[in-house]
Amino acid sequence: MGNSPGNTYKLDKLTELNEELENYFSNTIIPQLFVDGDMILRKFTPAAMTHFKLSDSDVGRHIDEVSNNIRFPTIIENIHEVIGSNKSLEKEIQTTDNVWYQMNILPYIVRRENRSNGVIITFIDINDRIQILKGYERLNRNHEVVIHALYHDIKGPVSNIEALVNIMDEAMGEGGNSEAEAKEVMEMLKLSVAKLRETVEDLVDIGEAEMDFANATERVNFGNVIEDAILSLKDKITESEAKITSEIREAEIGIPRKTIRSIIYNLLGNAIKYRSPERLPEVLIRTERANDTVVLTVRDNGMGIQEDKKEAIFARYTRLRDDVEGSGIGLFIVKNMVEDSGGRIEVESTVGEGSTFRVYFRQNPTQK
Incomplete structure (x- = not known):
């Protein structure tokens, strides 16, 4: 029995769709x-x-x-x-x-x-992203260790130096002690200063060692990183019916890949998370160069941020809304990453209209 024109059309359409699916599976890098x-x-x-x-x-x-x-x-x-x-x-x-x-x-x-x-x-x-998050969590913990050490480890040498200076001051006020006694106090004072210097250098080494995990600079393609972030947030984008648009005017940047990936991932994730209940989310991700600066812009049409909260959002554990899931550490990490890269982050926002985050990375203007 021959096929009707309608059946032939359906068969051709199925064949075309199957070929498209085969082509997708053959060429995707995921x-x-x-x-x-x-x-x-x-x-x-x-x-x-x-x-x-x-x-x-x-x-x-x-x-x-x-x-x-x-x-x-x-x-x-x-x-x-x-x-x-x-x-x-x-x-x-x-x-x-x-x-x-x-x-x-x-x-x-x-x-x-x-x-x-x-x-x-x-x-x-997401191994790099997990490792850099763990790195910053470790860094935060070590900041607390450094503060603890500043109080306890430096307090001793400083108190000792203060006591030795008082001894010398009293000795001079009383007409002075023997040269041997003065020399002994001076040696003790030198030892205390040396101990203080050693403690300070140890604390600096802690901070520098902990930052090594984010220091490998490379040439990173913005398009690839944005695609990676979109794929990582695919379910949330689908669920929210978000429209993500990118304008890549500056294709590359010299920065650790895990750093820029985490920055884009967090900013895009927040744009979707804090969407307005009154409309479908729309997010624009744009990159451009301004002299020796590469600017990354993430603009949304979400809830917006109150004027008096714009600084607070970058503080650790800050959450603007209890009905939105999150740890309150994302923007804190983003700000630290940006500043550790020598850049800065700014936000403009209007409540009920949306927010625009701009990240400024200093780059060699001759690099392309």
Whole structure:
């Protein structure tokens, strides 16, 4: 029986869609897996093949048979959870070789039946971001250690120096002691000063050593980093129906990659998190050069920030709203990263209209 024109059109359309899907899976640089409703691995991207050491012979196998390659102990339970609930799942996970990823499991929905017929799993490498966050958390803890040491370790030598100076002052007031006694006090005074210098140098070394984790400067492509941040926040962007627009007028910047990635990730995440309930979120990310400065702008149409809160938002543990999840440390970390890179961050905002964050990075104007 021959095909009707309508059936032929549908077949051609399905073939076209399948070719587009094949082309996407063949060219994406993100590790992705497609697992059907029977837990069979149906497709994976070349990046997943390389990363998880998969081969063509793994297609058609039960995911349980290849889960050891993927190295995530709970992946099977997570797939069952998403298929059963029809809801996506996002979690930060660590492989058995101690590398951190953000795993997004999205249900593959059969629209006409409104059920899951499998999942698409995406893995985003966030190891650098996790490490830099841990680095700043460690740095914050060590700031408290330094303050404690300033009080206890320096207090002793300073008190000792003060006492020795008083002894010498009293001795001079009484007509002076013997040369031997004066020499002994002077030697003790020198030892106390040496101890004070040693303590101060130790404290400085603590700070410098802890900042080494963020000091490797490289040429970073803004487009790649923005794409990385968008992929990392994919579920939140989809859930909020946010429209993300980028204008890349300055393509590269000389800065540690993990630093600029964390800055963009935090600013974009906040723009979505503090969206207005009255409209869909729109976020513009723009980069441009102004003489020896590269400017990163993140503008949203969200809730906005009250004038008297603009400084407070950069303080540690500051949260403007209790009904929005968060630790209150994101912008504190961003500000520290920016300033540690020799730059500055500014914010303009109108309550009910939105906010604009501008980050200024000093760069050699001859660098391109």
